[in-house]
Amino acid sequence: MGSKSRITGIGSYVPCKILANAELETMVDTNDEWIVQRTGIRERRIAAKEEFTSHMCINAIDNLIHKYDVSVLDVDMILVATYTPDFHAPSVACLIQQHYGIPATGTLDLNAACAGFMYAMNVADGLITSGLNRKILVVGADTASKITDYTDRSSCILFGDAAGVILMERTEEAGACIARHFGADGSGGIHLYRTGLRSEMTGKKLTGGGMLMQNGREVYRFAVGTVPIGVRKLLNLAQCGVQEIDWFIPHSANLRIVESLCKKTGLPMEKTLTSMEYYGNTSAASIPLSLSKGVEAGQVKEGDRLLLFGFGGGFTYGGMIVNWTLRCCRSNRRTARLPILGRRSRGC
Ligand code: COA
Numbered sequence: 001m002g003s004k005s006r007i008t009g010i011g012s013y014v015p016c017k018i019l020a021n022a023e024l025e026t027m028v029d030t031n032d033e034w035i036v037q038r039t040g041i042r043e044r045r046i047a048a049k050e051e052f053t054s055h056m057c058i059n060a061i062d063n064l065i066h067k068y069d070v071s072v073l074d075v076d077m078i079l080v081a082t083y084t085p086d087f088h089a090p091s092v093a094c095l096i097q098q099h100y101g102i103p104a105t106g107t108l109d110l111n112a113a114c115a116g117f118m119y120a121m122n123v124a125d126g127l128i129t130s131g132l133n134r135k136i137l138v139v140g141a142d143t144a145s146k147i148t149d150y151t152d153r154s155s156c157i158l159f160g161d162a163a164g165v166i167l168m169e170r171t172e173e174a175g176a177c178i179a180r181h182f183g184a185d186g187s188g189g190i191h192l193y194r195t196g197l198r199s200e201m202t203g204k205k206l207t208g209g210g211m212l213m214q215n216g217r218e219v220y221r222f223a224v225g226t227v228p229i230g231v232r233k234l235l236n237l238a239q240c241g242v243q244e245i246d247w248f249i250p251h252s253a254n255l256r257i258v259e260s261l262c263k264k265t266g267l268p269m270e271k272t273l274t275s276m277e278y279y280g281n282t283s284a285a286s287i288p289l290s291l292s293k294g295v296e297a298g299q300v301k302e303g304d305r306l307l308l309f310g311f312g313g314g315f316t317y318g319g320m321i322v323n324w325t326l327r328c329c330r331s332n333r334r335t336a337r338l339p340i341l342g343r344r345s346r347g348c
Helices: 021-025 032-039 053-068 092-100 113-129 186-191 216-238 255-265 283-296 330-335
Strands: 004-013 017-020 043-046 077-081 106-110 135-142 162-171 177-184 192-194 212-214 247-250 305-312 316-323
Touching (some): 004 053, 004 113, 017 021, 032 255, 053 092, 053 135, 053 162, 077 113, 092 135, 113 135, 113 162, 113 177, 113 283, 113 305, 113 316, 135 283, 177 216, 186 192, 186 216, 216 255, 216 305, 216 316, 247 283, 283 305
Parallel strands (some): 077 106
Antiparallel strands (some): 004 162, 017 043, 192 212, 305 316
């Protein structure tokens, strides 16, 4: 058997500051009932003024190191999925390398918006199975609060800040990845974008170098149209039925979207892990955050089969079916009876 990749650790981080719906009511013309009914979101976490994506990534990696008692000094590639890097250059991956003093590693940021973590996982799996790399940190992190317009009630209610990370390593045994499906539709770019060197896309003049713009209805339509097709493709590729999936972990954009995805695919809500209720839409961090919380709560267990699916700006989308081969970590054993996912986490 050739080289395969397996997941050997997972960690996550959310900032301390909570922005609850009640506080948003004082900022824009909205109310808790409307937000909960349309999105399922009650709270989101907001990075401190001087807290950026790289800081959150490092906290998530520290969480992984602590839980699994591993070293990252022999990592040979760092991949960071983000559309809110601290700088355009150096990359967030370089800032991580510098922080830990990792002596011999490649560093790369990649941007596929909210589908970014899935893309990064796919790239990491490709690098390992091709024999180019042996041990990769795969991080998804975004500080969307830094680019959110807090006068726009249709978008500022959605986003929160977070980071999630997995460690992927080479194995000669059975690999984690069973099936993958990725794609993009650039014609959807105008419906969800972040301004950069160019600030105009729809003819609307925007101020500032990095603002998030969204047409919520079109994004909704894209998600509920594209993701179910992708899920069916994945199931076909893996030659398995929905009943053989232990956990569905879609991008936690919005509860209504997730409910629609479950209805259309037949994947049950009770077997679906989300994180939007207390963390909002955390962009590239949402899938590893939901998974990390699910593992900590003792829901995701060794031997489970997971279907992960991301979607977002671009439009981009991508999913994988993976075997979860990770044994209980140190803190799993201690926290196996902690509240299930969705309840507010303790501290940061
Ligand atoms: N509070 C109260 N009312 C609001 C509001 C808010 N925060 N935001 C919008 N509204 C109002 C609108 O102004 C509109 O009022 P009108 O009928 O008087 O014009 C009404 O609510 C309906 O607006 P609409 O945009 O049609 O609402 P919606 O049902 O589509 O819900 C979203 C808006 C953003 C929640 C929904 O479109 C959505 O979830 N889209 C996907 C967004 C997403 O997930 N993005 C990230 C993907 S990675």
